[in-house]
Structure formats: structure tokens, C-alpha cells
Amino acid sequence: MNFSFLRFSSITKKIWMSLLGLFLMVFLILHLGIxxxxxxxxxxxxxxxxxxxxxxxxxxxxxxxxxxGFIFHIxxxxxxxxxxWRSRPVRYKINPRTDTPFFTKYMIYTGAVVFIFLVxxxxxxxxxxxxxxxxxxxxxxxGHPDFYVVARWLFSQPFYTVLYIVFIIVLGVxxxxxxxxxxxxxxxxxxxxxxxxxxxxxxxxxxxxxxxILIPIYYLI
Amino acid sequence: xxxTLKIWxxxxxxxxxxxxxxxxxxxxxxxxxxxxxxxxxxxxxxxxEEPVVFDTDCREGICGLCSLYINGRPHGPDDAITTCxxxxxxxxxxxIIVVEPWRARPFPVIKDLMVDRxxxxxxxxxxxxxxxxxxxxxxxxxxxxxxxxxxxSMDAAACIGCGACVAACKNASAMLFVSAKVSxxxxxxxxKPEAKERVRKMVAKMDELGFGNCTNTFACEVECPxxxxxxxxxxxxREFLWAKIG
Ligand code: HEM
Ligand code: FES
Numbered sequence: 001m002n003f004s005f006l007r008f009s010s011i012t013k014k015i016w017m018s019l020l021g022l023f024l025m026v027f028l029i030l031h032l033g034i035x036x037x038x039x040x041x042x043x044x045x046x047x048x049x050x051x052x053x054x055x056x057x058x059x060x061x062x063x064x065x066x067x068x069g070f071i072f073h074i075x076x077x078x079x080x081x082x083x084x085w086r087s088r089p090v091r092y093k094i095n096p097r098t099d100t101p102f103f104t105k106y107m108i109y110t111g112a113v114v115f116i117f118l119v120x121x122x123x124x125x126x127x128x129x130x131x132x133x134x135x136x137x138x139x140x141x142x143g144h145p146d147f148y149v150v151a152r153w154l155f156s157q158p159f160y161t162v163l164y165i166v167f168i169i170v171l172g173v174x175x176x177x178x179x180x181x182x183x184x185x186x187x188x189x190x191x192x193x194x195x196x197x198x199x200x201x202x203x204x205x206x207x208x209x210x211x212x213i214l215i216p217i218y219y220l221i
Numbered sequence: 222x223x224x225t226l227k228i229w230x231x232x233x234x235x236x237x238x239x240x241x242x243x244x245x246x247x248x249x250x251x252x253x254x255x256x257x258x259x260x261x262x263x264x265x266x267x268x269x270e271e272p273v274v275f276d277t278d279c280r281e282g283i284c285g286l287c288s289l290y291i292n293g294r295p296h297g298p299d300d301a302i303t304t305c306x307x308x309x310x311x312x313x314x315x316x317i318i319v320v321e322p323w324r325a326r327p328f329p330v331i332k333d334l335m336v337d338r339x340x341x342x343x344x345x346x347x348x349x350x351x352x353x354x355x356x357x358x359x360x361x362x363x364x365x366x367x368x369x370x371x372x373x374s375m376d377a378a379a380c381i382g383c384g385a386c387v388a389a390c391k392n393a394s395a396m397l398f399v400s401a402k403v404s405x406x407x408x409x410x411x412x413k414p415e416a417k418e419r420v421r422k423m424v425a426k427m428d429e430l431g432f433g434n435c436t437n438t439f440a441c442e443v444e445c446p447x448x449x450x451x452x453x454x455x456x457x458x459r460e461f462l463w464a465k466i467g
Binding site: 013015080088180181187 | 240295298319326327425438455465
């Protein structure tokens with residue numbers, strides 16, 4: 001692996017961080033689109049989509065970019081954060097009383113929670129696809145894992161469902177500040193557009209997580 | 222008005238330092254914060270104790286020298302001012318006031334409340350200037366500058382380099398300061414020829430000196446005595462991006 005990115009300047013790192021973050025945000029929409037197929041009684045839509053995502057070559061290329069994007073976003077996020085912690089070796093006695101948006105201060109922590117969810121999620125689905133893990137349910141006739149049934153099986157467990165909802169809410173918190181921040185990092189700050197960007201970011205960070213949460217809730221009722 | 226002051230005392234850069242409590246009585250509400258410290262120091266001198274060291278110069282909000290992190294805010298509990306312009310009427314009678322120096326790795330404490338801000342000078346030396354051989358003064362309007370550019374540049378030039386942005390930032394990032402200096406020149410035709418080199422070098426220096434990164438918390442903007450906007454940081458990021466790929 002080429003580690004030259006470690007020497008990137010602070011702004012270059014931030015620009016990569018925001019580009020990859022925005023890319024991940026687009027991916028989340030796509031992923032939600034597929035997941036919403038879980039709401040149908042008939043599993044074919046969902047399983048066809050999963051089959052397509054698992055076998056199409058264009059998607060395979062995107063998969064590599066996606067994994068790279070996640071890893072890079074996380075690595076750069078951690079590197080930036082470590083530096084930020086080191087830049088004030090002696091802390092203030094009095095906690096800052098400057099009025100700033102609340103969640104902006106906890107990006108690394110919400111990010112870490114999202115990361116934990118990501119690992120659990122990969123273990124539940126991707127590892128089965130790779131054959132690293134036994135599927136808890138019988139496979140489809142075409143030999144592919146039956147992710148529709150896997151998903152329903154997972155959501156039939158109250159513990160997993162609650163965990164899932166909590167994780168998705170934390171993801172929403174991570175994204176709440178992200179969209180506007182990513183534009184700022186890319187140098188896109190203009191008084192005519194800022195409020196639209198901010199509004200879009202807030203709507204995104206509420207609607208997309210709600211979409212994800214809708215699935216287990218729908219199963220419950 | 223009466224106050225209880227908890228002030229950071231530190232003999233020198235190497236010493237450990239601690240908070241020392243002082244009680245001050247009958248301070249006029251019209252006193253500025255620095256005048257209040259002067260009164261305290263006079264008392265200390267009378268008691269044969271060492272006065273508290275703090276930075277001060279113009280006392281009219283233009284030099285940027287006065288610093289002080291007061292009750293959790295750089296320049297204390299008021300907006301858009303420096304500490305020399307903070308008045309005791311902003312506090313309540315009997316308040317406990319905790320005074321700390323700016324805290325950041327590139328701003329080491331020299332003594333008590335005075336920190337070394339030469340890191341900012343080092344950044345300026347990398348590009349906070351325009352290299353021209355000054356001959357006779359040019360005609361006032363020989364170079365036409367759009368009004369908006371002139372105004373935005375002037376807004377950025379209002380930065381007095383006090384370091385409140387660094388002190389306020391949870392990451393001790395100097396991006397607001399550096400971006401103000403970058404923007405101030407980048408917006409003007411005179412600054413364009415060196416724009417790319419300037420932003421590259423100033424950012425490199427900022428990183429080298431150990432300032433943190435921006436995480437878009439925007440505390441800097443809230444605490445800046447000159448109300449410099451974070452859109453200046455966005456401009457620096459743009460300038461930087463163009464300098465790299467343009
Ligand atoms: C689906 C998952 C994720 C998405 C869509 C996402 C998206 C974003 C976006 C758009 C930003 C704003 C970039 C900026 O501030 O300029 C951001 C910031 C950040 N992300 Fe994520 N992120 C995700 C997962 C993670 C994970 C797993 C971590 C791991 C620790 C993480 C850590 C961070 C940190 C620390 C920041 C703040 C960076 C800074 O402002 O300097 N993110 N994220
Ligand atoms: S002493 Fe000059 S700005 Fe406060």
C-alpha cells in the first residue's frame with residue numbers, strides 16, 4: 001500500500017475526506033433503494049437486486065471504490081483527529097463556552113459507532129457472500145445466499161433490531177453536520193446557496209436514516 | 222464590584238504553573254478587563270509580590286496583542302471584541318472569573334498569561350506579503366479593482382492576528398487566520414501573481430508548526446473580534462485546490 005497520503009497537507013486530507021464522504025452519501029441512497037425492496041412480501045425484487053449487485057462487473061468496480069472510500073475516509077478521519085488532539089497538549093480548565101452546533105464536536109465518535117455497525121453488517125451479509133461464514137438460512141436455488149430471508153431473520157431478533165435502529169440514528173447524527181461541512185471543505189461556501197445546502201443536508205440526514213429504520217418497524221407491525 | 226479571580230500563574234516556559242486565587246474589591250463597572258488586571262497588579266506590587274504578566278499594547282482593539290481565555294471564551298463573555306475592550310459591567314458582582322492563557326501546541330506559555338505567538342509571524346513570512354519593488358507611489362486608480370473584491374479583501378485584512386481563532390477552536394486550528402491572510406491578497410489583482418505559491422507555502426507552514434485541522438465547528442468565527450467569516454476558510458480551500466490542480 002502506498003502511504004504517501006500520510007504526508008498530504010491538512011487541506012488535501014480534508015478535501016479527500018469530504019469527496020469520499022459525499023460519495024458514501026450517494027451510496028447510502030442506492031443501498032436504501034435496494035433495502036426498501038425488503039418491504040415487499042415477494043422476495044424476488046430484493047434477491048434479484050442483491051444478485052445483480054453481487055455479480056455485475058460494473059458494480060464490482062464500484063465495490064472496490066466503495067471499500068477504498070470507506071477505508072480511506074476512516075483512515076484520514078483518524079489521522080486528522082489524532083493530530084487535532086495533539087495540537088492542544090495542555091487543556092483548558094474551563095470547558096469552552098463558545099456557542100457552536102452541538103454534534104459537530106463528536107464526528108470521530110459518531111464515526112466510530114458507524115464503523116462498528118459497518119463491521120457487524122459486513123459479517124452478517126458480505127462474509128456469507130464471500131463464503132467466510134455459514135449462512136443461517138438455506139441458499140437460493142441459484143446457489144446465492146438468500147439475503148431476503150437473512151434480513152428477515154435478523155430483524156426477527158429484538159436485540160438486533162434495537163441495535164440496528166440505534167446505529168442508524170447515530171449515522172444520521174454523523175451525517176447531520178456532514179453535508180454542509182463537506183461543501184465547506186471543498187471551498188463551496190456562498191451566502192446565496194448556504195441555506196439550501198444546509199437544508200438539503202438536514203433533510204437527507206433525517207429522511208435516509210428514517211428510510212432504513214422503516215424496514216424493521218414495518219416488520220414489527 | 223467585587224470579584225474572585227483565578228489566574229494561571231507560571232514562572233516561565235518550563236515551570237509547571239497553577240491557578241492562584243485573588244480577591245479584588247471595589248472595581249468600577251466601567252473598568253476594562255485589562256485595567257482591572259492593572260489594579261490587581263498594583264496591589265500585588267504593594268504586597269511585594271510578582272505582578273501577573275499579560276500581553277497588552279494599543280488597548281483600543283486594533284493591535285491584537287491582548288489575549289486571555291476568560292471563563293471559557295477567548296476575549297471573555299462578549300462578541301466581536303478584544304480583551305482590552307471587555308468591560309467589567311459584562312460580569313456580575315461577586316463573579317468568579319477564571320483567566321487562562323491561549324492553549325495550543327504552537328503557542329507555548331512564556332510567563333503567566335503571556336504566550337508566544339511567533340508561529341503566526343512564521344506563517345506570514347511564508348507569503349503574507351506582495352513582492353514588489355516600490356518605486357514612486359502609483360496612481361490611485363491605475364489598477365481597477367471591483368468594489369466587491371475590494372470589500373471582501375478589506376474584510377479579510379481586518380484580521381489583527383490575535384489568535385482567538387486558534388484559542389477557540391477545539392482542534393487549535395489556525396485556518397481562520399491563515400485564510401484571512403491568504404484571502405486578503407488573493408482577492409486583489411496585486412496579489413494574484415503570487416497567489417498559488419502563497420497559499421501552498423502558508424498552509425505548509427501552518428501544518429509544520431503543529432496547528433490542528435478544521436472540522437467545521439466554526440467556533441473561530443464566533444470568537445473572532447473582527448467577525449471574519451468561515452467563508453474565508455472556504456476561499457482558502459478553493460485557492461489551495463487550484464494551486465494544486467490548476
Ligand atoms: C456511511 C458512512 C459514512 C458517511 C456517508 C460519511 C460521511 C461523511 C461526510 C460527508 C463528512 C464530512 C466531511 C468534512 O467534514 O468535510 C464526514 C466527516 C467525518 N467522518 Fe464520516 N462518513 C461515514 C462513516 C465514517 C466512519 C466509519 C468514520 C470512522 C471513524 C468517519 C469519520 C469521520 C470523521 C472523523 C469526520 C470529520 C472529519 C473532519 O471534519 O475533519 N465517518 N463523514
Ligand atoms: S491591546 Fe491592542 S487589541 Fe487589545
